[in-house]
Amino acid sequence: MRAVWVTGVLAAAAVLTAPRWLPARVVALRAKVFEKVNGDHAITFPNADVGPDRFEEVYGHPAANGRSRGAGLSDLFWYWLSPGPEVHQEHLEAGPRYDDVARTTRALLSGPGEVLAEAAARCTGRVLDEVVTGPVTLVRLRDLMMPVWAEYFHELVFGEPCPREARDLIVGHADDVVTSLKCTGLRHPARRARLTRYLARRVAAGDVRRPLPSSLSPTEQVHYLQGTFFNTAVVQMSEAMAHLLLALARHPHVAARLAGGDERYFAHVLDETLRLYPLFGIAHRITTADLALDERTTLPAGSVLCFSYPDYHARGHARPDVFDPDRWTRPGARAHHIPFGVAANRPCPAWRLSPLALRAATFEVLRRVTPRSTVTHTRSLPSRGPCLLVRVGESPRGLAALDAFLRVRDRWEDVWRSVVQLVLGTVMVLHARRLRLAGRYFDTHDTQGRPVRRQPPSTEEITE
Numbered sequence: 001m002r003a004v005w006v007t008g009v010l011a012a013a014a015v016l017t018a019p020r021w022l023p024a025r026v027v028a029l030r031a032k033v034f035e036k037v038n039g040d041h042a043i044t045f046p047n048a049d050v051g052p053d054r055f056e057e058v059y060g061h062p063a064a065n066g067r068s069r070g071a072g073l074s075d076l077f078w079y080w081l082s083p084g085p086e087v088h089q090e091h092l093e094a095g096p097r098y099d100d101v102a103r104t105t106r107a108l109l110s111g112p113g114e115v116l117a118e119a120a121a122r123c124t125g126r127v128l129d130e131v132v133t134g135p136v137t138l139v140r141l142r143d144l145m146m147p148v149w150a151e152y153f154h155e156l157v158f159g160e161p162c163p164r165e166a167r168d169l170i171v172g173h174a175d176d177v178v179t180s181l182k183c184t185g186l187r188h189p190a191r192r193a194r195l196t197r198y199l200a201r202r203v204a205a206g207d208v209r210r211p212l213p214s215s216l217s218p219t220e221q222v223h224y225l226q227g228t229f230f231n232t233a234v235v236q237m238s239e240a241m242a243h244l245l246l247a248l249a250r251h252p253h254v255a256a257r258l259a260g261g262d263e264r265y266f267a268h269v270l271d272e273t274l275r276l277y278p279l280f281g282i283a284h285r286i287t288t289a290d291l292a293l294d295e296r297t298t299l300p301a302g303s304v305l306c307f308s309y310p311d312y313h314a315r316g317h318a319r320p321d322v323f324d325p326d327r328w329t330r331p332g333a334r335a336h337h338i339p340f341g342v343a344a345n346r347p348c349p350a351w352r353l354s355p356l357a358l359r360a361a362t363f364e365v366l367r368r369v370t371p372r373s374t375v376t377h378t379r380s381l382p383s384r385g386p387c388l389l390v391r392v393g394e395s396p397r398g399l400a401a402l403d404a405f406l407r408v409r410d411r412w413e414d415v416w417r418s419v420v421q422l423v424l425g426t427v428m429v430l431h432a433r434r435l436r437l438a439g440r441y442f443d444t445h446d447t448q449g450r451p452v453r454r455q456p457p458s459t460e461e462i463t464e
């Protein structure tokens with residue numbers, strides 16, 4: 001009887017303290033599952049041999065330029081990004097096809113800074129007017145921002161306002177991709193296919209503002225637009241805004257200073273946000289030739305190199321875990337900061353557009369509301385950033401109670417969500433391994449997407 005009682009007490013204690021210990025354990029377990037996918041050839045930088053001083057040299061090495069072929073990880077990424085991962089700019093191998101695609105992306109993202117910023121402010125204002133209808137509004141920041149960037153990139157690609165029907169399709173698609181990437185939900189291919197059909201109609205009608213890559217077939221052109229502009233662009237900008245606004249919500253003195261419209265200070269706040277919460281956790285490359293680190297160590301061709309942004313960004317800073325925009329006024333702060341990747345190896349093509357669009361959107365938000373939140377802020381932000389938006393000029397009652405509610409709900413959601421992520425992550429890893437999308441593609445295509453005929457086995461192979 002005593003044993004039953006003790007077990008009951010222990011079980012109750014484990015459940016009640018779960019928010020403190022369970023999420024971290026589950027994250028560690030999930031990391032193990034993903035390590036397994038990487039296989040034995042993966043090396044993560046910075047490490048004991050290659051410290052932060054040589055990180056960018058290795059990242060930018062000419063041999064570190066393979067993107068998809070030959071890494072087990074690619075099957076998983078292709079699974080998450082479908083349809084059309086084989087023509088997603090991020091995953092194309094170097095060569096004329098990649099150059100053609102990258103040129104088109106640059107052309108679509110170019111334009112006068114004032115025009116790009118004005119459109120961001122306008123789209124933000126329109127969505128906020130829809131959502132903020134009372135003195136206090138409870139939102140998830142990523143969900144708040146997705147329609148903004150869906151409208152923005154629709155306008156950028158087609159040069160005309162985004163119809164509501166198209167916005168819903170884009171948000172449905174982008175949200176489905178990022179939800180599955182974070183393992184908080186499964187993929188819904190039919191939802192993604194609805195956007196493909198819409199884009200196919202627009203491409204066939206010749207509605208895109210710039211010529212599409214001529215080396216891609218019409219179907220591939222549609223997939224290219226879908227992957228780069230209506231997934232990556234929308235997701236990255238929504239995640240960046242969610243991090244930025246959540247950081248402001250948790251540091252009211254920074255938000256108050258920023259509300260004055262100081263552009264220089266905004267640059268520091270954005271740098272600090274992307275330093276502490278980089279959108280890429282790990283970027284990987286596959287070596288296409290041997291890469292000599294020094295006289296003793298050579299990484300053979302086919303090695304998977306993993307570059308850890310959070311680790312690199314933390315090196316060389318005092319109190320790296322603290323959110324402190326003023327660190328950017330001190331000498332040396334720029335070292336070890338690559339929020340948009342490294343210039344020598346496929347950096348982000350939106351490195352110019354993103355900061356100015358984010359700045360315009362942030363000032364538009366702060367003109368209308370003050371964000372306020374008590375939730376945990378992590379780099380992967382699976383909570384999507386729960387936050388209160390308090391209309392500027394209002395001081396509603398009951399905010400302290402809402403703060404407490406958000407804090408408690410967040411801790412318990414974290415417990416449930418981390419278990420869901422572990423289970424769904426494992427299911428998707430196994431499904432992706434079975435489908436082997438990247439592996440099967442490269443069985444039948446070369447790195448430039450040309451079909452390759454399977455060679456009959458050589459005489460030696462037959463005798464072996």
Ligand code: HEM
Nearest residue numbers: 089090228233236240279283339340341346348349350354
């Ligand atoms: C704040 C927003 C953004 C951040 C912080 C960001 C960050 C990055 C980083 C770090 C990389 C390099 C990853 C690597 O080395 O593998 C990258 C690549 C890329 N980004 Fe962004 N990004 C942002 C917004 C965007 C937007 C708006 C687009 C719109 C098209 C975009 C499209 C791409 C593409 C296509 C690549 C692959 C480049 C290549 O391989 O040639 N990103 N981004």
